[in-house]
Amino acid sequence: MRRIHPYAEDEPDLPAAYAYPRDHWLRLNMVASADGAAWVEGHSEGLSGRADKRIFGVLRGLADVVLAGAATVRTEGYRPARPRESWRALREGRPPAPPIAVVTRRLDLDLDSELFTEAEPYARTIVITTESAPKDRREEAAARADVIVAGEEAVDLAVAVSELRARGLGRVLCEGGPRVNAQLAAAGLVDELALTVSPLLTGGGAARILDGVASHTPLTLAQVLEEDGFLFCRYIREAQDEASG
Numbered sequence: 001m002r003r004i005h006p007y008a009e010d011e012p013d014l015p016a017a018y019a020y021p022r023d024h025w026l027r028l029n030m031v032a033s034a035d036g037a038a039w040v041e042g043h044s045e046g047l048s049g050r051a052d053k054r055i056f057g058v059l060r061g062l063a064d065v066v067l068a069g070a071a072t073v074r075t076e077g078y079r080p081a082r083p084r085e086s087w088r089a090l091r092e093g094r095p096p097a098p099p100i101a102v103v104t105r106r107l108d109l110d111l112d113s114e115l116f117t118e119a120e121p122y123a124r125t126i127v128i129t130t131e132s133a134p135k136d137r138r139e140e141a142a143a144r145a146d147v148i149v150a151g152e153e154a155v156d157l158a159v160a161v162s163e164l165r166a167r168g169l170g171r172v173l174c175e176g177g178p179r180v181n182a183q184l185a186a187a188g189l190v191d192e193l194a195l196t197v198s199p200l201l202t203g204g205g206a207a208r209i210l211d212g213v214a215s216h217t218p219l220t221l222a223q224v225l226e227e228d229g230f231l232f233c234r235y236i237r238e239a240q241d242e243a244s245g
């Protein structure tokens with residue numbers, strides 16, 4: 001891997017390259033094809049590659065919590081994040097792995113899946129839902145996960161993020177999907193986008209990495225890494241002062 005912007009460097013230190021600038025920070029991590037598709041045949045796997053997976057792992061190691069929409073959790077078969085030896089130094093003073101937080105209204109989640117049955121007590125899965133979610137499902141979820149209610153009919157993502165912060169989970173890594181991303185951007189909650197551009201054209205009807213409500217978030221290109229034709233772009237929301245907060 002090499003850094004090609006803002007200066008050239010071989011084998012950059014990835015944890016340093018993606019260090020969170022603040023304790024309260026929301027980073028989106030997404031991979032897209034060169035023509036902007038957020039999935040191939042319904043999954044992100046067809047867009048990813050060796051280096052993308054490496055960065056994906058480093059970003060999880062740096063995060064306090066991994067946030068994802070329920071459709072992503074369902075289609076990508078989410079499991080608890082497993083501690084890695086390489087995370088030990090990154091997570092000093094924190095639990096060995098971050099919990100997964102799932103945004104859902106319907107609570108149509110497999111509560112018998114590993115995401116709920118295999119999560120360690122220090123990284124219990126978090127379900128972020130609404131007052132209007134089916135009450136019985138909420139009770140069932142509460143037996144297997146920490147439940148946050150953040151909104152009446154829909155999850156208010158600003159409330160959700162502040163509830164995570166209140167639990168000491170301020171460095172948020174959102175792994176999509178596009179419908180959750182669009183709402184985060186519209187609410188002004190996206191501090192950073194870590195975008196992998198995959199060297200692939202795919203066409204078809206896949207969403208872009210933001211799907212839904214329109215928004216306008218000017219970004220500054222802070223860094224570009226490259227490996228095997230994949231570009232790893234780190235964009236920071238403009239007017240973010242990295243030194244404060």
Ligand SMILES: NC(=O)c1ccc[n+]([C@@H]2O[C@H](COP(=O)([O-])OP(=O)(O)OC[C@H]3O[C@@H](n4cnc5c(N)ncnc54)[C@H](OP(=O)(O)O)[C@@H]3O)[C@@H](O)[C@H]2O)c1
Nearest residue numbers: 030031043069070071072104105106155176177178179180
């Ligand atoms: N390219 C990438 O890097 C990448 C990353 C992630 C995912 N993906 C792909 O993206 C697709 C899934 O993304 P998606 O955009 O369709 O869905 P998504 O954002 O992952 O999840 C949407 C679901 O989240 C819940 N949700 C979202 N906003 C909510 C709100 N305000 N209040 C309550 N619940 C809310 C709802 O769950 P309920 O239906 O349970 O109520 C909704 O159906 C998959 O194909 C996945 O492979 C790609």
